[in-house]
Structures are given as structure tokens and as C-alpha cells.
Amino acid sequence: MTGLTELLKGALEGIVLQRISQNETYGYEITNYLVTLGFEDIVEGTVYTVLLRLEKKGLLNVTRRKSEVGPPRKFYTLSTAGQQYLTDFWEKWQFLATTMTKLKEK
Template identity: 75%
Template sequence: MNGLTELLKGALEGIVLQHIAQGETYGYEITKYLQDLGLEDIVEGTVYTVLLRLEKQGLLEVERRKSTLGPQRKFYSLNAAGQEYLTNFWARWDFLAGKMTQLRKA
């Protein structure tokens, strides 16, 4: 759907954390997951920027591993701070979604 990029800016961290919460993963896999969801405008560079920001915030565990296809890959998993952030993200999301529904019905 066109025009989603601007709306996604505030939500992308939570979306990425939610995917990581499902199990250890790496950047390209996250990008493919998002594109498979229909978010075709999300490119690897955007995902890696989000991952770096989440890593700097101390929300992820990161492990570098050799890859059979080239350079080492960073594998990401959620730590306790990341899980807490994700819980708070969904609480904020539910609040906002409720307000948007109220506005729409007004």
C-alpha cells in the first residue's frame, strides 16, 4: 500500500522487536519477513539502521557467526530490556489504536 513509509517510522522498532521475539534472527531475514508481510518499501538499509539503534539502546543480544555465503552475520535475540520495551510498545500501540478508532467513529 502506498504511503505507509511515513506511518511506519514510529512503529518499525516495535515491529522488528516483535519479529525478533519469535526467535533468533538476522537482518536479511527480518527484511524478507517484512516484505513478505506486504511492506515492500522496507529495504535492508532501513532494517539495519533500526537494528543498530535497538542494539545501541541495549535491547538486543547480538552474536556474530560465520556464514557459508560470505562475511560474518549478526544474529539478534531479545534481552530482558528488549522484552520490556516491546511490552510497553504494545501498550502504547493499543492506546493509540483505541484513540484512532474513537476519532474515526466521531
């Protein structure tokens, strides 16, 4: 769906962390994953900015590995702090989703 950029900004960290929690991955794969979910406006630069921010917050473990094509890649897994952040994110998301549904129904 297009036109989600503003709404997505607040949720993108959680979405990226959720993807990383499923298994070790890298930026380009995350971008492709988001596009297959329907986030057509997502570009690699946006994902790499989020990954850098998450890395600086200590939410990710990063491993550099040689790539078969191009420069070495950074592979990401969640740190313990990242796992807790993701748990907190989903609690906040559930509260927001429930509240928005109630608001819409009134």
C-alpha cells in the same frame, strides 16, 4: 502497501522487536519478513539502521556467526530490556489504536 514510510517510521522498532521475539534471526531475514507482510517500501538499509539503534539502546543480544555465504552474520535475540520495551510498545500501540478507532467513529 506502498506509501507507508512516514507512518511506519514510528512503529518500525516495535515491529522489528516483535519479529525478533519470535526466534533468533538476522537482518536480511527480517527485511524479507517485512516484505512478505506487505511493507514493500522496506529496504535492507532501513532494517539495519533500526537494528543498530536497538543494539545501541541495549535492547538486543547480538551473536556473530560465520555465514555459509559471505561475511559473518549478526544474529539477534531480545535482551531483558528489549522484552520490556516490546511490552511497553504494545501497550502504547493498543492505546493509540483504540483512540484512533474512537476518533474515526465520531
